[in-house]
Amino acid sequence: MRQMLAVLTVVATLIGLWYLACIPMNMQGVLVEAERAGAEVSPPDAAVRREMGGVSLALRNGFAVPATWAQERPRLPAPHQVAVELWDTTVMKKITSKRSLVYHGWVTLSATLLGFGIGTVLGVLLAVGIVHSRVMDMSVMPWAIVSQTIPIIALAPMIIVVLYSVGVQGIIPKAVISAYLSFFPVVVGMVKGLRSPDAMQLDLLRTYSASKGETFWKLRLPASMPYLFASLKIGIAASLVGAIVGELPTGAVSGLGARLLAGSYYGQTVQIWSALFGAAILAACLVGLLGLIEKTVLKRMGMA
Amino acid sequence: MNGTGQQPELSSVVSAKGLDLTFQTNDGPVHALKDVNLEINKGDFVSFIGPSGCGKTTFLRCIAALETPTGGSLTVNGMTPDEARRKRAYGYVFQAAGLYPWRTIAKNIKLPLEIMGYSRQEQDERVRNVLELVDLAGFGGKFPWQLSGGMQQRASIARALAFDADILLMDEPFGALDEIVRDHLNEQLLALWARTGKTIGFVTHSIPEAVYLSTRIVVMSPRPGRITDVIESPLPKERPLDIRDSAEFIEVAHRVREGLRAGHADE
Amino acid sequence: MTLVAFALVLWGFGWWLNTRLAEGPRSGTRAIRLAIPLIFGATILVVWELVVRGLEVPLVILPAPSLIAARVAGSLPILWADFVQTFVKGALSGYLIGCGAAFLMAVAVDRSEFLRLGLLPVGNFVAALPIVGTAPILVMWFGFDWQSKAAVVVVMVFFPMLVNTVAGLRETTAMQRDLMETYAASYWQSFFKLRLPAAMPFIFNGLKISTTLALIGAIVAEFFGSPTLGMGFRISTSVGQLALDMVWAEIVVAALAGTLFYGLVALIEHHVTFWHPSQRR
Incomplete structure (x- = not known):
């Protein structure tokens, strides 16, 4: 209160x-x-x-x-001007209209979600591999950690153009950027989570002579959930930024990034601000949704 | 919580009259202390013993002005506890050593001295003295996490002794240590008390520890927290560890246990 | 095709070597711990080189590492000028201003329970937003030069740093605070002797997160307009000219800068918070 x-x-x-x-x-x-x-x-x-x-x-x-x-x-622009613009371009416009922020938001969101899904699945798989293979751990993990310290988003324009030159356009290039931006946080967080059971818990399963698979499903995976969700939240925020930045270099005509770019070309400040708030609201919804799922899942598992 | 205005006797260090403390919690008010009357004289070693929730720690914290009583009067050295705190009248030793991990042992002991504005030279001198007093000479340059639990607790006692407080308040200082270390520290604490002549208030839940250390044992009981018995120890000031096998010792321990049981039966 | 086959063989050999090393008797030693990722990285580079040559992948899709290396060596003055513009002028100045301002703000907020209670959720919320999006606005306000990049960086690092510092300043136990109380320590005494040192691990966490954010902010902001200089500018124009070797050269510089920047902060952290369990060896 x-x-x-x-x-x-x-x-x-x-x-x-x-x-x-x-x-x-x-x-x-x-x-x-x-x-x-x-x-x-x-x-x-x-x-x-x-x-x-x-x-x-x-x-x-x-x-x-x-x-x-x-x-x-x-x-x-004053707050109410941005609010009015947001209202006009979401509720008052038809969703299919090119001037509807919902339409642009959806273009960005679909790329974000596709990329985030791919990045998460691959990230979890790699994490499982790293936890179970000493070679993979020692070869790949240092690079995954280093990748967190470099602005890999700088690759975005190149990916768009390269994929364009081999004939891939639309949602895929943006999704690729989203995917690799969410990939590394998920790998690092998931490895941490899968390693979180302490020696006593692992020893207990050893006394039952549990197999590697059983240890994974019954101990490592459940124990990793809080870590997974923490990195998923970071990952989805990164994915969204990736999708937005992915819309900049080709001069895309739809998407939140395109709205930002067009607004800055034509000095339409109100449009920039409303696109910015649209992106912020989208990010907040995505992170909030993940938080909600986290709460439900952890509660079901008796961890929250 | 102000004093009643009358001057306490010269030898009285802590004087509580009709002390009351009620905490407001979400589950309603909790009566932590009820009508506590106690005089602690200069040079006394007073132990507070009782089951958890009896208010022994709360009473110690009231003396240290870490809690504010809701009724009655409490004076420390003839002042309110808060004034006494500002005059730096006491050193407080907590359940855990609570040394700062980023400071060496010597720097930890200097902490109160820095805050109280002692000169650098005096700081060094005092650190050397108290380190010797608690048998830690040569460990000043170590970091807390490089020492054992018992040594850490000794360092925290040294920290409380470093400035000239004549009251030492100790809240279950040895509670987290194993029995052997504890015996050793009890012995050292007695020697230290004999050498410095400080007044000590000591909270514990161990009957042998209370009997071995104290000149007076205050037995407390919970709901509401109150004093049920005050036992004057007939043991001599000189106490080797094997005094704990003497008939007198066992007799006192028996009285304490009876007191605790009586407090329990009241409910 | 032989080159590709050779690449496959080499990949297999690298993996075999690493397996031997990782499962060998001395796998825990420092040298091996360092050697394995290096062998892995080197293998990837060589395989990349061989595959690009073997399949004759065009430059506009993927330049060979040797070509990128040659480009780096041949364009050092340009790369250096871009680095100074983007990293030193844009990212670093924004980083210092943003982190400094957030720290002072956190200290101010810390005195008021009410402010902290209100600001922490708001800060956490803002820290999760796509703040790079403010770049077009800030470029409009502060012009094309490095000042607008620094402004973007300030906005990006401010909230993560604020949230971490505020949380860190709360990171004392009741016992530690009671101890200061029994000494009748003043607010600033307990601030400098207790709360600030105790907050250091959190502050450095914020500083480390911010190193990466600073570089991202400075580069992405240049996509929205910049003088004809800077890493972001070079990346976007070179992409336009399909000069991918130059793009990769800039990415190499960005990676080096990011890693070294982070490493430097981590090194300082190790010296300042040597006492923290996570830093003890």
């Missing part, structure tokens, strides 16, 4: 700060428009104004403050 109140306070403060930030950020543009519309602007000389900071301009032109929250193409 207290936590809820605290979170709401923090969020409200952030939104308040956002509105405040809009004033100096957009003041220059607003004054230009106001002058054109015939209003008295201080100082009247546009060249002098350009040299001044947004704050001091706002102090001298108090009348223009409300306009900073209602510009057509503001440098920083």
